[in-house]
Amino acid sequence: MTQTQERLALLRQAMTAEQVDLVVLGPGAHMQWLLGFHPHADERPSFVCITADSAMMLMPALNAEGSRDHTDLPMAEWSDDQGPESAFKRLLAETGAATARKIVLDETMRADFAALVTDHLPDATRIFTETTVGALRMRKDEGEYALLKKNALMADAAMRTGWEHLKAGVREIEVAGAIQASFKAQGAQPLFSIVGAGRNGAFPHHATGQTVIAEGQPVVMDIGGGSDGFSSDITRMAVIDTPPEGYDEVHAIVEASVQAAMQAARPGVQAKAVDAAARQVITDAGYGEFFVHRTGHGLGVEIHEPPYITATSDTVLEEGMVFSIEPGIYLPERFGIRLEDIVILRADGPEVFSELPRDLMRL
Known part of the structure; x- marks a missing residue:
């Protein structure tokens, strides 16, 4: 089992304990800890979505090829001329996250990235990472x-x-x-x-x-x-x-x-x-x-x-x-x-x- 697989398993255990349906992490320290890398952080929406049985990335096409050198997670790609909306809808459908009722958002994520998530899941309860990724990161192996x-x-x-x-x-x-x-x-x-x-x-x-x-x-x-x-x-x-x-x-x-x-x-x-x-x-x-x-x-x-x-x-x-x-x-x-x-x-x-x-x- 790879380090990423081990950490995904630990995260899913925490999600079960906290009754969390979806965790969304933007490019930054939380994603780095989980996946061992994060794509270039700019104004283009990019994040990883984790559910009980799947994980998928929303990824600008500009960063997709380089990111595949670091992860084998599936990607919902989008280009500048298309925008991220349809790609994110596809991600929600393929991961089953469209019905998520309790979601964890990366508190360090850009506000417009977080808004993309909450706009598509308006009825979900939102918390931050304190009891999931944050709690796991505090305990070093x-x-x-x-x-x-x-x-x-x-x-x-x-x-x-x-x-x-x-x-x-x-x-x-x-x-x-x-x-x-x-x-x-x-x-x-x-x-x-x-x-x-x-x-x-x-x-x-x-x-x-x-x-x-x-x-x-x-x-x-x-x-x-x-x-x-x-x-x-x-x-x-x-x-x-x-x-x-x-x-x-x-x-x-x-x-x-x-x-x-x-x-x-x-x-x-x-x-x-x-x-x-x-x-x-x-x-x-x-x-x-x-x-x-x-x-x-x-x-x-x-x-x-x-x-x-x-x-x-x-x-x-x-x-x-x-x-x-x-x-x-x-x-x-x-x-x-x-x-x-x-x-x-x-x-x-x-x-x-x-x-x-x-x-x-x-x-």
Whole structure:
């Protein structure tokens, strides 16, 4: 059985459990996970439709031939001079989806693609993918684990390269460039490289720029790359020479927050309990107002995907879920500290992908 066949079987089990008649996925991460590819995404309606016993793609003729190199699913083709209406009606008839009463729509699909579906199934109840494809994507198998581990080790190497280039007088953008070059040399695509020196580190999503890095400035380095359809994400702290007064104390608080979240993350625990554990440490230390974001996010085909480790998330954590633990403290006009690791949840707690310590890198 191929990976696609296995995932279709899992999806159909979820559809049966949720009493779903039809799942419609557009070109994007959900389709990539299910089929191992997705066609070029543009304004031409294109999606895959899955029922209990069939699967078929609505496909622009321009993309059909190339897509056949990646899938053997049947296609309802349409050309620009015909439009997609008649092809979609044929798809509904051939798959039996014309009588669907409960449908799942890809929440990332273009609105006009979704409208094509709902216009032809006006009496169907519509939900999104949270309990079907989304739920399945959250639980990684061992093949996905191996690819995520590979990506994490590439990020470790890229972080080390960043440290090697971190010197007084160098600009943030130059360090980021070295990190990106490291990803490329390893066969990965650079996805992001936040380098925030001194006061810039107090902005969690600082736009890396021309700031010249000086001695004594703590530097936030949040980086990620992608290969084999998966990605990495890691944040570490570095400083040239001696950090400013009070830095070590705040770093220790953030590390304690990470450890509290690691201890709280267990199968059967709600995601919000992990966020609460991380947040409580920082609040008790008097820095609660400076922890300004969620504790974590899932990672896999996408850099940000469920589960989200937030104060309001009722998601029950399960073995195989992959997510970040990344609390932070951001002190305006001084510095910011974020320590981030990606973990996979095992029966006895989180396994960290990275092999880099979270200690301050002193250069």
